[in-house]
Amino acid sequence: MSYFAGITELPPDPLFGLKARYVADSRTDKVDLGIGAYRDNNGKPWILPAVKLAEAKLVSSPDYNHEYLSISGFEPFLKQASKVILGENSAALAENRVVSQQSLSGTGALHVAGVLLKEFYTGEKTVYLSKPTWANHNQIFTSIGFKVASYPYWDNDTKSLDLKGFLSTIRTAPAGSIFLLHACAHNPTGLDPSQDEWKQVLKELEAKKHLVLFDSAYQGFASGDLDKDAYAIRYAIDQKVISTPIIICQSFAKNVGMYGERVGAIHVIPSTQKDEQLGRALKSQLNRIIRSEISNPPAYGAKIVSTILNDRALRQQWEADLVTMSSRIHKMRLKLKELLTNLHTPGTWDHIVNQTGMFSFTGLSPDMVARLEKVHGIYLVSSGRASVAGLNDGNVEKVANAIDEVVRFYAKPKL
Amino acid sequence: MYRTSLLKQTARPSVRVSTRQFSVLNNQVRKWSEIPLAPPDKILGISEAYNKDANTSKINLGVGAYRDNSGKPIIFPSVKEAEKILLASEVEKEYTGITGSKKFQNAVKGFVFNNSGKDVNGQQLIEQNRIVTAQTISGTGSLRVIGDFLNRFYTNKKLLVPKPTWANHVAVFKDAGLEPEFYAYYETSKNDLDFANLKKSLSSQPDGSIVLLHACCHNPTGMDLTPEQWEEVLAIVQEKNFYPLVDMAYQGFASGNPYKDIGLIRRLNELVVQNKLKSYALCQSFAKNMGLYGERTGSISIITESAEASQAIESQLKKLIRPIYSSPPIHGSKIVEIIFDEQHNLLNSWLQDLDKVVGRLNTVRSKLYENLDKSSYNWDHLLKQRGMFVYTGLSAEQVIKLRNDYSVYATEDGRFSISGINDNNVEYLANAINEVVKQ
Numbered sequence: 001m002s003y004f005a006g007i008t009e010l011p012p013d014p015l016f017g018l019k020a021r022y023v024a025d026s027r028t029d030k031v032d033l034g035i036g037a038y039r040d041n042n043g044k045p046w047i048l049p050a051v052k053l054a055e056a057k058l059v060s061s062p063d064y065n066h067e068y069l070s071i072s073g074f075e076p077f078l079k080q081a082s083k084v085i086l087g088e089n090s091a092a093l094a095e096n097r098v099v100s101q102q103s104l105s106g107t108g109a110l111h112v113a114g115v116l117l118k119e120f121y122t123g124e125k126t127v128y129l130s131k132p133t134w135a136n137h138n139q140i141f142t143s144i145g146f147k148v149a150s151y152p153y154w155d156n157d158t159k160s161l162d163l164k165g166f167l168s169t170i171r172t173a174p175a176g177s178i179f180l181l182h183a184c185a186h187n188p189t190g191l192d193p194s195q196d197e198w199k200q201v202l203k204e205l206e207a208k209k210h211l212v213l214f215d216s217a218y219q220g221f222a223s224g225d226l227d228k229d230a231y232a233i234r235y236a237i238d239q240k241v242i243s244t245p246i247i248i249c250q251s252f253a254k255n256v257g258m259y260g261e262r263v264g265a266i267h268v269i270p271s272t273q274k275d276e277q278l279g280r281a282l283k284s285q286l287n288r289i290i291r292s293e294i295s296n297p298p299a300y301g302a303k304i305v306s307t308i309l310n311d312r313a314l315r316q317q318w319e320a321d322l323v324t325m326s327s328r329i330h331k332m333r334l335k336l337k338e339l340l341t342n343l344h345t346p347g348t349w350d351h352i353v354n355q356t357g358m359f360s361f362t363g364l365s366p367d368m369v370a371r372l373e374k375v376h377g378i379y380l381v382s383s384g385r386a387s388v389a390g391l392n393d394g395n396v397e398k399v400a401n402a403i404d405e406v407v408r409f410y411a412k413p414k415l
Numbered sequence: 416m417y418r419t420s421l422l423k424q425t426a427r428p429s430v431r432v433s434t435r436q437f438s439v440l441n442n443q444v445r446k447w448s449e450i451p452l453a454p455p456d457k458i459l460g461i462s463e464a465y466n467k468d469a470n471t472s473k474i475n476l477g478v479g480a481y482r483d484n485s486g487k488p489i490i491f492p493s494v495k496e497a498e499k500i501l502l503a504s505e506v507e508k509e510y511t512g513i514t515g516s517k518k519f520q521n522a523v524k525g526f527v528f529n530n531s532g533k534d535v536n537g538q539q540l541i542e543q544n545r546i547v548t549a550q551t552i553s554g555t556g557s558l559r560v561i562g563d564f565l566n567r568f569y570t571n572k573k574l575l576v577p578k579p580t581w582a583n584h585v586a587v588f589k590d591a592g593l594e595p596e597f598y599a600y601y602e603t604s605k606n607d608l609d610f611a612n613l614k615k616s617l618s619s620q621p622d623g624s625i626v627l628l629h630a631c632c633h634n635p636t637g638m639d640l641t642p643e644q645w646e647e648v649l650a651i652v653q654e655k656n657f658y659p660l661v662d663m664a665y666q667g668f669a670s671g672n673p674y675k676d677i678g679l680i681r682r683l684n685e686l687v688v689q690n691k692l693k694s695y696a697l698c699q700s701f702a703k704n705m706g707l708y709g710e711r712t713g714s715i716s717i718i719t720e721s722a723e724a725s726q727a728i729e730s731q732l733k734k735l736i737r738p739i740y741s742s743p744p745i746h747g748s749k750i751v752e753i754i755f756d757e758q759h760n761l762l763n764s765w766l767q768d769l770d771k772v773v774g775r776l777n778t779v780r781s782k783l784y785e786n787l788d789k790s791s792y793n794w795d796h797l798l799k800q801r802g803m804f805v806y807t808g809l810s811a812e813q814v815i816k817l818r819n820d821y822s823v824y825a826t827e828d829g830r831f832s833i834s835g836i837n838d839n840n841v842e843y844l845a846n847a848i849n850e851v852v853k854q
């Protein structure tokens with residue numbers, strides 16, 4: 001008898017497989033466009049100068065220690081983190097309507113949001129995800145017992161937002177469903193609604209009293225500006241456009257470049273009205289969930305972020321670092337598009353520069369992606385999502401030439 | 416108390432949902448306002464009350480973290496050194512794997528299972544790829560992950576925990592979908608292990624149950640089984656085909672030497688190699704023995720039947736963890752990697768740091784014993800207990816009296832954290848206890 005009934009080996013994560021093939025490839029000019037982490041112009045990981053300075057300051061401070069945080073997390077971190085996402089002058093914060101809990105980065109925040117909703121949300125237990133979306137979204141909610149559905153988002157023909165389909169699904173979904181929205185720098189498409197489109201989306205969500213769950217994993221990565229990238233969230237809350245509960249899942253993995261430290265938070269705004277008793281109840285339930293999963297959240301990363309946010313010079317440095325990252329990525333987008341245009345590569349490539357954040361949904365087919373890997377040693381996921389952070393001055397021409405080659409290769413038979 | 420009210424709290428919402436009709440556009444805001452207040456964490460409440468107390472002689476015996484003789488938290492010097500090395504050499508803060516880095520996993524395997532070359536059986540299990548180790552969110556996270564895993568793949572849901580046990584065990588396992596139940600462990604009236612009943616209550620449980628064993632420094636009683644008693648328990652485990660789940664949060668705190676506190680693990684490894692036991696799991700934490708509490712550094716290890724089973728189990732662990740938090744935090748685990756990396760030569764200094772910590776706890780324990788009035792109460796159990804706590808045997812009334820009359824703060828089960836005691840307050844504390852006992 002085997003101890004564990006029905007246990008079978010699962011195939012490895014596709015991204016993991018991609019990375020393994022990349023590492024095993026002996027070509028010296030290979031290019032990794034699969035990774036979801038920032039690379040500098042030399043293709044190297046980058047610890048932000050603001051982080052390095054904050055670490056030095058934190059570790060040498062006399063009250064530095066490794067004690068347990070409280071179950072809610074590090075209060076100076078939570079306080080500043082909520083301001084980063086909601087704004088310095090947020091009325092919801094001033095009115096004490098925001099319940100915050102430190103989480104294991106963005107994933108942990110989404111998971112805790114799911115557990116909380118599973119237990120206490122009496123509306124429709126279906127989570128609507130954009131099509132396509134980040135690979136983990138589906139499992140995060142199905143593993144807790146939610147039904148998952150999708151709303152149209154990316155129109156592959158026009159390589160732009162399918163606003164009509166999006167709005168139509170909002171209207172036809174059962175009232176009180178849960179809608180997960182990427183706050184900015186949509187993963188994987190890099191395509192965000194315009195401010196006007198956001199207004200339409202939020203208005204329709206409110207009309208059906210859907211619950212709004214914002215996933216904010218790339219604040220500052222889209223535009224380089226933290227405030228601009230929080231537009232949709234702040235519009236929904238400040239203008240009281242949404243009357244149902246709003247949940248924000250905030251990650252500091254990408255924008256502080258501390259992927260592995262697992263720094264994040266969940267912010268719940270249960271009501272447009274002040275309700276202190278409800279706030280306390282929510283906080284206590286979030287604490288209960290955290291206590292039986294991890295006891296209390298990890299300290300170090302939260303202390304670093306808090307050190308940055310509570311020190312004017314470090315905060316300025318961080319904002320400059322964000323510009324460094326987002327502008328380098330934007331420069332690569334422009335360069336790639338320019339090269340493809342000059343090569344007269346069949347198709348239009350404007351979407352590469354219109355997209356924001358770490359990724360570009362190139363529109364390349366799985367065949368083309370496979371050929372890029374096989375013939376050119378350029379690695380990206382089969383959906384055609386390329387991590388623009390993997391491009392640099394040293395490899396962008398090679399990548400453009402390779403894209404040109406694979407597009408023409410597969411376009412040929414049709415001509 | 417915490418447990419029973421917790422049960423009620425988690426049961427209530429589902430009842431409410433089923434009795435209430437959901438109509439279109441029914442306002443979720445209103446319904447959310449019915450969310451009940453969850454009970455606060457006991458220890459936290461004590462710390463809060465302590466902080467508010469203006470009495471300058473106040474003592475906090477609630478915290479489960481080490482304090483030095485002046486009542487201050489410490490960073491182990493070896494950890495500080497490792498952190499310095501890390502800061503100077505770290506070039507990336509990328510995601511580690513879903514189950515942590517290979518380097519961390521191997522450090523844990525070598526430390527716990529191979530016992531640094533002293534456990535041939537553990538060594539063999541490692542070489543045969545029969546140990547799956549994953550970095551987790553400290554000890555609690557490993558308990559939760561193995562709880563979720565067993566709920567998914569093990570045939571029985573019943574999990575036996577000692578009475579009493581760590582306050583969070585029941586909540587962790589209940590929320591993972593298992594069915595925790597107590598086995599006898601301690602006789603409060605005698606302030607001693609109740610071994611006869613322990614055996615009896617284990618033997619009466621259904622075959623194939625999961626049994627939670629504290630590896631050493633049982634929390635909260637501080638009373639561990641002798642090697643002979645472990646033999647008897649392990650005989651029952653084999654006979655009843657129990658699945659052993661070992662919780663090791665205080666490795667090193669019994670003897671001062673972490674390599675000596677793992678007799679149970681070594682014995683289990685032997686049983687597995689002899690094919691008398693097929694599998695067991697170990698939840699391990701560096702929170703206490705490296706003082707890495709808040710960095711959330713620990714691991715789960717599952718000892719499997721074969722290398723193939725290991726591969727399947729590892730892939731399922733990844734599938735389970737990925738939607739919960741993607742990957743574990745790196746700061747603490749990088750410190751652990753550095754301490755176990757021979758090139759840095761820090762292992763011995765860590766062992767010395769730990770020995771010093773345990774030494775102080777034991778000194779304070781004896782000092783407290785010396786100052787207690789043995790004419791009105793038998794305090795001998797204090798000297799048998801091990802770890803960070805003394806399990807006094809004082810009643811809830813006596814604990815409350817200590818709090819109200821002497822500003823001495825402890826949980827109502829009479830568990831005192833030795834860390835809060837030092838040369839400056841041990842006499843005050845002993846005197847307070849003597850007074851309360853006399854009344």
Ligand SMILES: Cc1ncc(COP(=O)(O)O)c(C=O)c1O
Nearest residue numbers: 105106107134187217251253741
């Ligand atoms: C859309 C989106 N949400 C959430 C996350 C969560 O990331 P983390 O858990 O590392 O913060 C990611 C990371 O890739 C993401 O792309």
Ligand SMILES: Cc1ncc(COP(=O)(O)O)c(C=O)c1O
Nearest residue numbers: 295553554555581634664700702
């Ligand atoms: C018996 C026992 N197990 C597990 C833990 C978990 O500790 P951590 O999650 O901090 O590693 C503790 C902590 O107090 C404990 O006492």
